[in-house]
Amino acid sequence: MPAPRHWLVKSEPDFFSFADLMAAPGRRTMWDGVRNHQAKLFLRDGMSLGDGVLFYHSNAEPPGVAGLARVASETYADPTQFDPASPYFDPKAKPEAPTWFLRDIEAVEALATFVPLATLKSSTKLSGMLLLQKGSRLSVTPVTAPEWREVLRLGGLKAR
DNA sequence: GCCAACGTTGGC
DNA sequence: GCCAACGTTGGC
Secondary structure (H helix, E strand, O other): OOOOOEEEEEEOOOOOOHHHHHHOHHHEEEOOOOOOHHHHHHHHHHOOOOOEEEEEEOOOOOOEEEEEEEEOOOOEEOHHHHOOOOOOOOOOOEOOEOOOEEOEEEEEEEEEEEEEHHHHHHOHHHOOOHHHOOOOOOOEEEEOHHHHHHHHHHOOOOOO
16 A cells, blocks of 8 residues: 555544644643554554644534644654553553554644534535445544645645 | 444454 | 344434
8 A cells, every 4th residue: 555645533522622732832742542443554554754643523512623733743642551550451462562653743733714614525526435325433543635625725735 | 222244353 | 153132323
């Protein structure tokens, strides 16, 4: 698979919003807690340092894309899998052979206008977007270059 | 709060 | 390996 240059990650804004990322030290955070193997593979093997990331608010009113981020680290083991106090603790994970991996994500900028899910759905250019496919629940998905450009256009940003 | 669509678990 | 039961996601 040729490496996609763009991704979409979901976050519940009540838990961690794009504004929270902008306000974080260095405007960055560990994208921890991913506990789905397909999403893990995208994080560990699919992403490259500097790839563009659409930051999507799920379980929100309304749901939609709030901002742009970038992949800000190489992959490394998600430390929460080894922390019994963490909700993401995985008793089967072994430090010598970690199960779960992550990347750091760094905020770039908010979209000029939030792009609600309904707007994404109304764009024929986004009809193939993985996020919009029936039954799609992955929290990390690849985004094609045309999809990326279209979301930026809808969000009122020039292509970058 | 409802529920469709998935993923995971565990008995067998 | 099958599959029913259960848990989770996430839009509405």
